[in-house]
Amino acid sequence: MSKYHVSTTINGDPVEYLCEPEQTLLDVLRDELYLTGSKEGCASGDCGACSVLVDDRLVCACLALGAEMGGKKIETIEGMADGDELHPLQQKFLEHAALQCGICTPGFLVAAKSLLDRNPDPTEEETRYWLAGNLCRCTGYDKIIRAVLDTAAEMRSGK
Amino acid sequence: MEEMRYEAPDSLDAAVAMLSDAGEAGRVLAGGTDLLVQLRAGMVHPGLVVDIKNIPEVRAISEEGGGFRVGAAVTGAELGEHAGMCKAWPGVVEATELIGSTQIQGRATMGGNLCNGSPAADSVPALIAAGAVASVIGPSGQRDVPVEDIIIGPGKTSLEKGEFVVSFKFPDRPAHSGDAYLRFIPRTEMDIAVVGAGVNITLDDDGVCQAARVGLGAVAATPLLVADAADALIGSTLDDAALEKLAAAASAACKPIDDKRGTIEFRTKVAGVLARRAALIALDRAKEGR
Numbered sequence: 015m016s017k018y019h020v021s022t023t024i025n026g027d028p029v030e031y032l033c034e035p036e037q038t039l040l041d042v043l044r045d046e047l048y049l050t051g052s053k054e055g056c057a058s059g060d061c062g063a064c065s066v067l068v069d070d071r072l073v074c075a076c077l078a079l080g081a082e083m084g085g086k087k088i089e090t091i092e093g094m095a096d097g098d099e100l101h102p103l104q105q106k107f108l109e110h111a112a113l114q115c116g117i118c119t120p121g122f123l124v125a126a127k128s129l130l131d132r133n134p135d136p137t138e139e140e141t142r143y144w145l146a147g148n149l150c151r152c153t154g155y156d157k158i159i160r161a162v163l164d165t166a167a168e169m170r171s172g173k
Numbered sequence: 174m175e176e177m178r179y180e181a182p183d184s185l186d187a188a189v190a191m192l193s194d195a196g197e198a199g200r201v202l203a204g205g206t207d208l209l210v211q212l213r214a215g216m217v218h219p220g221l222v223v224d225i226k227n228i229p230e231v232r233a234i235s236e237e238g239g240g241f242r243v244g245a246a247v248t249g250a251e252l253g254e255h256a257g258m259c260k261a262w263p264g265v266v267e268a269t270e271l272i273g274s275t276q277i278q279g280r281a282t283m284g285g286n287l288c289n290g291s292p293a294a295d296s297v298p299a300l301i302a303a304g305a306v307a308s309v310i311g312p313s314g315q316r317d318v319p320v321e322d323i324i325i326g327p328g329k330t331s332l333e334k335g336e337f338v339v340s341f342k343f344p345d346r347p348a349h350s351g352d353a354y355l356r357f358i359p360r361t362e363m364d365i366a367v368v369g370a371g372v373n374i375t376l377d378d379d380g381v382c383q384a385a386r387v388g389l390g391a392v393a394a395t396p397l398l399v400a401d402a403a404d405a406l407i408g409s410t411l412d413d414a415a416l417e418k419l420a421a422a423a424s425a426a427c428k429p430i431d432d433k434r435g436t437i438e439f440r441t442k443v444a445g446v447l448a449r450r451a452a453l454i455a456l457d458r459a460k461e462g463r
């Protein structure tokens with residue numbers, strides 16, 4: 015099989031990889047680059063566990079090809095914490111017990127961060143709609159929504 | 174099985190050449206939110222995937238002769254951020270923004286929604302109501318095709334081998350015009366339309382409807398342009414009698430399927446109800462001078 019050579023940026027670092035034409039971005043992240051924080055829940059765009067940013071747009075990594083990523087800027091859950099220091103969203107998810115099994119958590123965190131980057135003061139309804147493409151089978155969502163809104167409030171107050 | 178190749182040409186001519194060489198084996202890739210699901214499920218086995226997103230013409234929104242031209246591979250998220258399109262065609266924008274989640278919006282396109290050929294594709298009834306015309310390019314050159322003539326059956330389009338949609342031209346927008354799209358789904362987000370209705374009207378200075386177009390989705394093998402429903406509105410002020418006629422004409426045009434998501438009777442009734450409600454929203458927007 016002919017491999018495709020792709021040069022891209024992942025979490026701020028230049029990265030080059032080889033991929034097969036049918037490999038998705040999620041396959042490349044997990045199986046070629048061993049960035050296994052992005053999860054595969056459904057592989058069909060329904061669950062959001064594979065959420066990443068491509069050129070600042072929230073997308074499902076399972077619905078993009080690895081070969082498409084030449085020259086793009088990719089951000090994954092691995093880039094969210096600053097070294098040992100958790101991002102405020104990660105910290106709030108812990109405080110609010112907004113996770114149980116944790117499979118959905120990376121996707122929720124990446125999606126919630128992209129919401130707060132665009133809108134530092136979302137309403138509960140805006141937050142629920144923004145996150146409607148992220149499914150969780152454990153928490154019942156309420157704790158996740160509380161954690162996101164609480165993070166937004168804290169980040170606005172500059173604490 | 175034949176090995177799949179991936180190409181991302183940066184010009185229309187190069188894309189046409191690749192697709193016509195590949196013949197049956199060639200597939201266009203826009204946002205991939207239908208195509209990649211179909212690839213994974215083994216429903217399609219293309220030998221060549223031609224990613225059109227590096228071609229400037231399919232990615233641009235521009236003003237053209239008083240109207241807008243929107244590239245076929247502009248994403249839902251990008252369309253929703255375009256102030257001019259939101260003002261001129263709020264119905265088209267709201268229909269396109271209904272496609273999937275935030276993540277899907279980051280990739281899904283109107284060109285893909287149309288060319289996937291689903292009878293329930295959300296943007297299509299709104300595009301039909303708007304009178305949008307697809308600019309199609311292929312081995313024998315460029316041609317203009319009204320959106321209602323693209324889908325000819327579930328999953329089937331009238332595009333010839335090697336052809337693809339470059340952009341959509343939206344007509345000039347006279348004063349006192351408005352459009353709207355509504356769909357019925359069992360949940361509030363992330364579902365396939367059981368019925369979709371798009372209505373587009375232009376009023377004269379006295380508030381009398383001069384021009385109207387009505388598009389329906391998910392009630393027949395293809396999205397429909399319903400001339401009788403539009404005729405029910407033209408010459409009226411969208412009073413109750415006209416809206417009754419509109420609803421009756423919309424219901425009469427339905428030839429839906431019966432499935433667990435909606436019975437024939439339900440879809441037929443709801444088509445009339447949604448057409449009526451969409452007409453009232455379009456009326457408000459037309460009066461606001463949008």
Ligand SMILES: Cc1cc2nc3c(=O)[nH]c(=O)nc-3n(C[C@H](O)[C@H](O)[C@H](O)COP(=O)(O)OP(=O)(O)OC[C@H]3O[C@@H](n4cnc5c(N)ncnc54)[C@H](O)[C@@H]3O)c2cc1C
Nearest residue numbers: 059203204205206207208273282284285286288295337338
């Ligand atoms: C989780 C999820 C939720 C969804 N929700 C909805 C919904 O609510 N409403 C809805 O209508 N759809 C929905 N969809 C379906 C899909 O997202 C839309 O149909 C979308 O608009 C497809 O656009 P795309 O750019 O991703 O198409 P692609 O997958 O890139 O292409 C779709 C098809 O069209 C062809 N094609 C693409 N562009 C062109 C072109 N310019 N010229 C010729 N052929 C072309 C491709 O070859 C392919 O056959 C959903 C999908 C998922 C995964």
Ligand code: FES
Nearest residue numbers: 055056057062076
């Ligand atoms: S794995 Fe991508 S959306 Fe579920």
Ligand code: FES
Nearest residue numbers: 114116150151152
């Ligand atoms: S914590 Fe288990 S799926 Fe969300």
